[in-house]
Amino acid sequence: MKWDCSIVTSRRGVTSDGWTLLPSWGLMVTDPESVKVSLNAPVLIVGAGLIGASIGKALMAAGIDVHLWDIDRGNALVAAGRGAGTLDDLPDEAYRMVVVSTPPAVVAPTIVERLMRHPHAVITDTASVKGAVLSELTTAGNGVDISRYVGSHPMAGTQYSGPLTASEELFVDRTWVVAPRTDNRHDDVAQVVALARTCGARVVSMDADEHDRAVAEVSHLPHLMSILTAANLRHARAEHLSLAGSGIRDVTRIARSQTAMWRQILTSNRTEVRSQLEAIRDDLDDLLSRLDDSQRLEEFLSVGQAGARKLAGKHGHQMVETTAVVVEIPDAPGALARLFADVEAAGVNVEDLSVEHDPAREVGFLSIDVATDRADRLAVSMRDHGWSVRS
Amino acid sequence: MKWDCSIVTSRRGVTSDGWTLLPSWGLMVTDPESVKVSLNAPVLIVGAGLIGASIGKALMAAGIDVHLWDIDRGNALVAAGRGAGTLDDLPDEAYRMVVVSTPPAVVAPTIVERLMRHPHAVITDTASVKGAVLSELTTAGNGVDISRYVGSHPMAGTQYSGPLTASEELFVDRTWVVAPRTDNRHDDVAQVVALARTCGARVVSMDADEHDRAVAEVSHLPHLMSILTAANLRHARAEHLSLAGSGIRDVTRIARSQTAMWRQILTSNRTEVRSQLEAIRDDLDDLLSRLDDSQRLEEFLSVGQAGARKLAGKHGHQMVETTAVVVEIPDAPGALARLFADVEAAGVNVEDLSVEHDPAREVGFLSIDVATDRADRLAVSMRDHGWSVRS
Known part of the structure; x- marks a missing residue:
């Protein structure tokens, strides 16, 4: 596995080819080769949907002992049947890592429950919004020590859901955000980094606020733009849809995703999402004013083209x-x-x-x-x- | 080649598995097997970009004699080198079909020029907006008889341009709109249908106004939504782009396309495009009002999901x-x-x-x-x- 860990925080703005952890962790490493951590097992995955089952498959492929649990036994059965882990129970104390991959709305209470049940485990989650989880943990945690919880977010997924489409390749070369806090032990953070890398992902570290702003920009807003485009088809005559080509199919692909999951994601990040949508409304008014002036229209198209090409040019982190x-x-x-x-x-x-x-x-x-x-x-x-x- | 030709017009709303041509053409055919037309050659392709060169390759693969011309000899040379036709000239009278695949802004004058030069040819074009071409022909045509011109629009393309990425497969199973008028001879319309079918496309017939409304809905608006999403990245910190996943790449893919071509397309269809954008602005305001109410938010997401799934379910014409x-x-x-x-x-x-x-x-x-x-x-x-x- 190639080492690739860059750290971005709103407080420090440091990036590095290796590790440059926050000083509060007491660890500064610049040579990636000098950091050797392997993931401690057994691992318990709570929530065997697309993400949980895919993590399970990737870990199993790496020879790691994975146990699965899902409130819906059908999901757990399918995930196990597809090679994502075993359904056998171990004593609560046995687990060294617990990955919470439940729907967003129940992530925080599940983390609290698992912190209490598994005293020797690092607890992480895969929720798409990190600030909301943290504030729920603080208010609803009943004083439970959350220092063994290290938030993370694998930036992968498809328009599908559920364990049927799980793949051990889902995270390969994708970005996986680890969101450490000053109260985390660096060994625990390193375990979550090891989890991500064992799945083949590239690790980026950001604090929760910075992460939530970034995903509003690159994930939540694009999702709503896809929704708006697809929703507009309700006005179109059925015959007109036969003229649809690959362009609109690309733009509307993610709008097919589960609405319940996205409602939870967008609701928990609604402050950032609102400010992104308001920026789009301003741009939309600007664009309308340019329709009759072909030069100003082309200028606007060029700004979009530049943004799209910048994104397209990024193979992983590098252009x-x-x-x-x-x-x-x-x-x-x-x-x-x-x-x-x-x-x-x-x-x-x-x-x-x-x-x-x-x-x-x-x-x-x-x-x-x-x-x-x-x-x-x-x-x-x-x-x-x-x-x-x-x- | 399978027959598949359905006719949709704003005046009649008739669809058929076979042909059901407008009565004004004097032809009503319901059994597709009874319509046998083959494309008359030689064919001249004017404009050897992605679309022109791809048509050339598809026709050459079907054994048809194709000649190429482009104002940029480099394009013509590359297209010929890639098997899209020959650069040899024939006398003007020799051509039986001329396909105008130039940039949108010069389509109408090119059609007029070719109508005058090639007295035995049916002239068609591949422009994305049909009403603008027609009104330009009427105003700028200097009284030239345009009855040998039958507009068409192959609904295919990529974010690429130019003959380098041309493919004889580009139109296979894609929709190709033929926009006949009451002054067209049905034999000439049949020739354009034969052109589309020889390229492997499914033919849909619509009049120009209906076509332009449909493409505003399923192509031009989605393009601008992709542009707005990509343009919004100008506010994002560079590090945030490393969190971009496949979702935003899908949404912004078509924003990479040539801006000059899109400026011409959008300008020539700006009335329809404006009304689509205004509908989006209303929906955006509605969406903003739903962010704090998760049930109403999910209702909106469901409308988008339904639109996207309707589109995704359409394999060609059929769901x-x-x-x-x-x-x-x-x-x-x-x-x-x-x-x-x-x-x-x-x-x-x-x-x-x-x-x-x-x-x-x-x-x-x-x-x-x-x-x-x-x-x-x-x-x-x-x-x-x-x-x-x-x-």
Whole structure:
């Protein structure tokens, strides 16, 4: 498993390729290789839905002893049948890690219950909103010591729910937020990091407030935009839907998700969600004012395009910086196959390809985007093969 | 090639499994098998971008003689190099079909030019807005007879552009709108239908106004919702983008598209687009008012979910009507694999699967959605294999 743990907090704004934990944890590690933690077992998963069962499958695949419980025995049975763990009970004291993957509304009381029942376990959860869980724990926790609770949030999911579609690959290369607090022991935080990594995820650490703002931006608002787009179809004649292509299907895919779960998520993060929606309302009014002015309209489209491309360019955490190598397109279609073959033979990974035009010279160019540190190699190779490369 | 041509018009609202052409065309055909038209060649494609080059590739794959022209010779060279046609010129009179696939802003003048140059050709275009093309032809056409022009719109495309990503599969099973007028000859309309079918598309016929309203609903508004969502990321801290999952990537995918092309599309359909955006603004205000009331919030989410599912369920034109066969989940995880094997052995296509719970009896059920006319067969087969099927 590759180490990849960057830390982002609203208080410090520190990011790192390795670990840079909050000083209050008493641990600062910059060399990821020097941090070796493995997940302590047995693990109990409470809530065998899509997320819980997928965690179970990933841990089982790593050879870890996983036990499952769900208030709906059908879920637990299906999850166990799909290889997510066993239904056998152990004594409460035996568990070293408890993962609470219940519906959002019951996460906090479930954490309190499990803190009391499992004295030797680190308790984590997978809820999409972290601040609400914390404030519920504080008000409803009846003075229970919550220092063994370390919140987390795997940023994965599908429009499906339930254990039937669980997959041990669900978290691979996805972001998994760990939200430590100053009252957590660093060994407990490390256990939750180990959980995420065992599932193949990339760990990002953020405090609860920062996390909740971030998910409002990148998850909750997009969900509501998808809902608004799909809800608008109630006005459309049935025949018009036959004109729907892949674009609207992409935009409305997440609107198919379970409404009860999303009602709970949005309600528990409603302050942040409201401010995002209000920003959209302002933009919508602005956009309406631009419809009759094609230049101002295109400016708006460009802002959206830039945001979408920034997101698309992020493979996991990293965006590859690219440089274009521009080759003149041969004036004989048959030679094009040879050009592509020579690009391939250069052994350089192509990030993007486009056709450019030089109106003055009436010739076409193939713009080949590659990682900046590979551009010279490609240019030399193409020149060696006799192509005209624009510098 | 399967025949599949349904006709929808705002004046008649007629749909048919075969052809039911407008009476003004003088042709009514109800048995699709009785309509046999093949595409007349040679075909000239004007504009070798993604759409033009993909049409060229599909026609070439069907053995049809295709010639390519593009104002940007680089595009034409790449398209020809990728097998979309030849760059050789024929005399203007030789062409029997001209497909105008230029950027939207120059479609109408290009149609006029081609009507004058190619006296034996049916002229069609692939522009996304049909009313604007027609009114430009009427005002800017200088009295040219446009009866040989039959508008069309293949409902396919990607976030990419240009001939590099062209594919002969782009239109397979996609909807292709043909927008006939009362001044069109039915043989000419049939040629455009043949073009669409040769590309593997399903033909829907609509008049221009109805088409433009439909695409505002299912394409132009979703595009702007994607743009608004992506544009909102300009407020987000860079670190927050690392929390982006597949949901926001789906919603913002089409926002990556070429802004110049979309500016032209939206501008030419701005009346319909404005009314769609105004409806969204009303819904947004409504949604904001529901954030503090979880029941009313969930009602709104359900309206969106219904719209998205209606769309998702449409495979091409048809939605499969399904019935759930509900089987009790065995109380031993090992038996679940046998249950799935028996479902598979029944030879019935499963449309959806979910886990249900009976709180009273504390047992779980597997709900297996299959086409309604297959439900009995599955239920009988499962009972024969000893499973408890709820009726």
